[in-house]
Amino acid sequence: MNNITGFYPSVRVDATGDGVVSQGGGIVLTEMLKASGLTTGLAEALEPWRKPFATHNPGKILTDLALSMATGGDFVSDIDRLRNQPEVYGRIASDPTISRLFKVLATVQPAKALVAINKARAVSRAHVWEKAGDASPLHGVSRKNPLVIDLDASLVNSHSEKDDARPTWKKGFGFHPLCSFIDHGLAGTGEPLVTLLRPGNAGSNTVADHIQVVKDSIKQLPKGWRSGRKIMIRTDSAGGTHGFLDWLTDKRRNFSYSVGFPIHGAVAEVLPLVPKKGWSRAYDSDGTERDGAWVADITGMLDLKSWPAGMRVIVRKEIPHVGAQLRITDIDGHRYTAIATNQEHGQLADQEVRHRLRARCEDRIRNAKDSGFANLPFKSFTANELWCHVVMMATELMAWTQMIGFNDSKARRWEPKKLRARLFEIGGKLAKHAHQTTLHLASSAPDARLLLTGVKRIAALSPP
Numbered sequence: 458m459n460n461i462t463g464f465y466p467s468v469r470v471d472a473t474g475d476g477v478v479s480q481g482g483g484i485v486l487t488e489m490l491k492a493s494g495l496t497t498g499l500a501e502a503l504e505p506w507r508k509p510f511a512t513h514n515p516g517k518i519l520t521d522l523a524l525s526m527a528t529g530g531d532f533v534s535d536i537d538r539l540r541n542q543p544e545v546y547g548r549i550a551s552d553p554t555i556s557r558l559f560k561v562l563a564t565v566q567p568a569k570a571l572v573a574i575n576k577a578r579a580v581s582r583a584h585v586w587e588k589a590g591d592a593s594p595l596h597g598v599s600r601k602n603p604l605v606i607d608l609d610a611s612l613v614n615s616h617s618e619k620d621d622a623r624p625t626w627k628k629g630f631g632f633h634p635l636c637s638f639i640d641h642g643l644a645g646t647g648e649p650l651v652t653l654l655r656p657g658n659a660g661s662n663t664v665a666d667h668i669q670v671v672k673d674s675i676k677q678l679p680k681g682w683r684s685g686r687k688i689m690i691r692t693d694s695a696g697g698t699h700g701f702l703d704w705l706t707d708k709r710r711n712f713s714y715s716v717g718f719p720i721h722g723a724v725a726e727v728l729p730l731v732p733k734k735g736w737s738r739a740y741d742s743d744g745t746e747r748d749g750a751w752v753a754d755i756t757g758m759l760d761l762k763s764w765p766a767g768m769r770v771i772v773r774k775e776i777p778h779v780g781a782q783l784r785i786t787d788i789d790g791h792r793y794t795a796i797a798t799n800q801e802h803g804q805l806a807d808q809e810v811r812h813r814l815r816a817r818c819e820d821r822i823r824n825a826k827d828s829g830f831a832n833l834p835f836k837s838f839t840a841n842e843l844w845c846h847v848v849m850m851a852t853e854l855m856a857w858t859q860m861i862g863f864n865d866s867k868a869r870r871w872e873p874k875k876l877r878a879r880l881f882e883i884g885g886k887l888a889k890h891a892h893q894t895t896l897h898l899a900s901s902a903p904d905a906r907l908l909l910t911g912v913k914r915i916a917a918l919s920p921p
Contacts, residue, residue: 478542481885481898483528485912487546489858492918493585495850496520498577506561506570513550518558519574521549523850526829527873528881533834544887544894563840574846575676578853582648583679584921585857592864594639595682601802603689603713604682605640605811606650606674607818608696610661613826613833620838623657632833633659634845635666637674638821640691640814641856643742645869647821648856649849650674652830654842664700667692671705671712689713689800691815697797699763706765706799715812718770718795725786727758728772728793739773740806742814750775752809755795767799771809824873825852861918862911868904879904880911 490496499516507515524546525536533555540549550558562570586593598604615622615631622631637650651673653666660666671690675683682688690696690705694717705712718724731753739750756769774791777783787793796812803811822830829848833841855873863869868880883902888895898905 476887478545478885478887478896480528480538480542480881481545481896482881482883482908483524483539484545484896485858485862485880485908485915486524486527486854488912488915489854489861490520490524492588492861492915492920493581493854493857494920495577495581495854497920498580499574502573502577503562503570505573506558506565508561513548513554515558515562516577517547518550518555519847520850521546522555522847523854526848526851527855529877531829531832545896559835559840559843560837562843563835563837567839567842571842571846574843575673578846578850579677579679580921582677582853582857585861586679588918589860589864592645592860594641595679598687600686600713603687604678605689605691606671607638607640607647607815607821608635608667608670608690608692609638609815609818609822610635610659610695611822611826612657613831615657615833617836619833619836619841621656623659625657626661629657631657632841633657633661635659635670636818636822636825637670638818640817641860643814645864646824646856646859646872647817648853649821649825650677652845652849654833654838654845662695662698664698664704667696667698667701668704684710684712686711686713689715691715691812691818693717693815694719702765702768702797706767713799715796715798715800715808715815717812718797720772720784720786720793720795723759724755724770724772724795727755728786729788730758731755731772736774737805739775740810742810747775752805754805764797765799767801768797769799771796771798771805771812773809820872821852825849827873828852828855858911858915862915863907866907866910868907868911880908883908 496516499519500514503515521536521539525539530536534552536549539546586595594604610633612625612627612629613632613634614629624630625633633655635653635655638647639650641647651670653670690712696716697718702714705714735753736751738746739752741747752771752773754769755772759770761768772793772795774793777792781792783792798808800808825848828851833844835841855876859869883898883905885896885898888897
């Protein structure tokens with residue numbers, strides 16, 4: 458029998474390292490901030506809220522917070538990880554200074570402050586998309602292949618009596634924000650457009666809230682892309698309401714849409730009447746036929762006079778997965794779902810699978826919660842609204858970095874947790890020579906070359 462003294466080497470440890478950067482990979486995010494012009498744009502937009510002789514610029518403070526959350530922070534205090542590395546992240550404001558800024562922005566014309574922030578975000582987004590070229594979400598967009606804006610709501614729990622925190626429909630307590638995201642397709646991830654913070658008891662299918670989120674989302678798109686059938690609004694059944702679809706299809710907007718449609722009443726009654734030949738095979742997201750799933754167009758079997766002209770209702774049936782519970786409207790042992798759409802192009806199965814890809818929006822929300830969205834740190838509702846905007850900046854900063862720096866690599870689809878583990882947390886050592894500071898990334902890091910390539914690509918861009 459061998460005597461094993463240990464599985465890991467014995468290493469002496471001290472805390473006397475000098476010039477070491479633990480979050481060296483975060484430099485790719487600072488390069489994206491410079492290339493996108495976001496910090497500069499926010500600095501100009503928030504100038505009216507800057508106090509005379511203030512040391513720290515409000516725009517820099519907000520993007521510093523976004524950097525902190527992008528690299529793994531959850532709270533304001535987590536910014537101290539960047540504060541200790543000024544050679545990479547610059548001068549970082551103290552926690553009290555950050556709190557005072559949030560108080561000012563949340564109390565002195567807060568609505569105007571959010572408008573100013575969103576204008577700066579929209580300008581930076583348009584610039585990044587232009588520089589992204591073929592990797593831009595606008596590349597190849599047409600009526601047949603529209604730009605997809607996903608809407609979805611989620612619950613954010615609160616563990617204290619914050620302003621407008623309310624009981625939720627899941628017996629919890631907190632908030633029920635409604636979010637929108639641009640879908641980058643299967644080749645990429647996505648980026649946030651709007652987060653409408655709402656009390657926990659806000660309704661799931663409130664028409665006014667859905668309309669407001671779409672209005673604000675359109676303002677985030679480049680000019681010339683704010684109406685028309687080249688834009689598709691995609692939601693679950695919460696968006697399948699008369700008021701919302703009527704607004705989307707108004708001739709002044711004329712958006713494409715694909716929304717969940719409830720199976721009850723007339724829809725449930727016609728399901729048993731669909732002939733066997735009316736069903737065709739459903740597709741997977743890669744375009745292959747899916748075993749045990751079929752789709753059918755039941756538009757002609759329904760009275761849709763009260764709905765917008767051109768609306769189609771598509772039903773999907775599938776063999777339920779193990780453990781799934783059937784609803785009372787499910788028949789013949791199959792699980793049924795329905796969508797309503799005004800798409801004119803593509804096969805039936807293509808239209809249905811495009812709608813099912815809406816589930817990617819849930820991934821976007823989950824990633825946002827992994828980047829500060831799960832914790833609304835302030836008591837003030839308006840301050841927490843501002844926090845949601847900083848979370849959006851953090852997540853879109855990562856999405857832009859992937860779009861420009863890693864478009865042709867495996868990192869294009871990595872989620873925040875993996876981006877941090879593989880790229881942002883790569884360490885380095887600072888060296889100074891002839892008034893020039895160089896960050897030497899750890900050569901042993903598996904993805905150091907990938908990171909270096911991304912940094913060079915982004916650094917080559919000119920800011921707006």
